[in-house]
Amino acid sequence: MTQNQIHDPLVIAGRTFRSRLFLGTAGYPSQKTMLNAVKASGTEMATASIRRIDLSGAAETLVDVLDDRIHFLPNTAGCQTAHDAVLTAELAREALGTNWIKVEVIGDRELLYPDTEELLRATTELVNRGFVVLPYCTDDPIACRKLADAGASAVMPLGSPIGSGLGISNPHMIEMIASRSSVPVVLDAGIGTASDAALAMELGCSAVLLNTAVSRANDPVSMAAAMKHAVEGGRLAYLAGRIPKRRNAEASSPQLGLIEA
Numbered sequence: 001m002t003q004n005q006i007h008d009p010l011v012i013a014g015r016t017f018r019s020r021l022f023l024g025t026a027g028y029p030s031q032k033t034m035l036n037a038v039k040a041s042g043t044e045m046a047t048a049s050i051r052r053i054d055l056s057g058a059a060e061t062l063v064d065v066l067d068d069r070i071h072f073l074p075n076t077a078g079c080q081t082a083h084d085a086v087l088t089a090e091l092a093r094e095a096l097g098t099n100w101i102k103v104e105v106i107g108d109r110e111l112l113y114p115d116t117e118e119l120l121r122a123t124t125e126l127v128n129r130g131f132v133v134l135p136y137c138t139d140d141p142i143a144c145r146k147l148a149d150a151g152a153s154a155v156m157p158l159g160s161p162i163g164s165g166l167g168i169s170n171p172h173m174i175e176m177i178a179s180r181s182s183v184p185v186v187l188d189a190g191i192g193t194a195s196d197a198a199l200a201m202e203l204g205c206s207a208v209l210l211n212t213a214v215s216r217a218n219d220p221v222s223m224a225a226a227m228k229h230a231v232e233g234g235r236l237a238y239l240a241g242r243i244p245k246r247r248n249a250e251a252s253s254p255q256l257g258l259i260e261a
């Protein structure tokens with residue numbers, strides 16, 4: 001581990017994360033593969049939809065099988081109104097004893113695209129109720145600013161639609177959001193492969209949240225390891241500072257001592 005990584009923790013709502021990769025837990029070929037992928041990714045925060053968790057206390061749940069060191073982030077996937085998202089978050093808090101919530105309020109079941117109006121309403125209400133709110137949002141700097149102003153502890157703009165694997169559709173806007181945000185920016189959704197995750201970090205995001213690229217890979221555990229290295233590499237490159245892009249070539253070796261014809 002380099003000096004930069006040792007002194008470069010991510011802090012969200014007072015909680016410190018050494019890993020800047022957050023992982024979704026859905027769609028793996030088996031629970032064993034999911035747990036191995038979680039381990040290989042080095043993640044310290046895993047998320048799952050409340051709908052997927054048996055809150056009755058009758059059966060062993062995902063939360064029980066995850067390593068204790070991993071912070072569990074429930075999410076409100078499937079909610080289409082602020083009202084439903086708030087109810088779902090309250091259920092999670094009651095059953096799981098966490099006030100952290102990843103808020104998803106989608107405006108369309110096919111596109112799984114965030115409904116910004118409802119999302120802002122849900123975020124405002126949940127912050128007032130004492131939740132640590134991480135909203136999944138569009139790659140819109142104004143929406144991100146409004147969510148942060150409403151008290152979101154981080155903002156999570158999409159790279160591209162959930163599960164699409166299209167990568168980052170609008171890198172310029174993600175860079176803009178990251179450079180202006182008053183709270184950590186977590187690139188969430190659309191990552192297709194390791195280079196997409198590295199790019200998110202190079203653009204200045206504080207972390208990456210992904211699921212499908214790992215769960216649906218031919219070898220999820222190897223892809224999880226690839227994502228770990230990509231996020232670390234991208235963060236280091238961001239901190240190191242990329243060279244400016246030039247229109248023309250500039251010799252990388254000194255021109256002195258050239259033999260003229």
Ligand SMILES: CC(=O)[C@@H](O)[C@H](O)COP(=O)(O)O
Binds near residue numbers: 161164188190
């Ligand atoms: C897991 C999660 O919380 C979602 O936001 C989403 O599933 C992540 O997107 P990808 O599956 O495209 O990585």
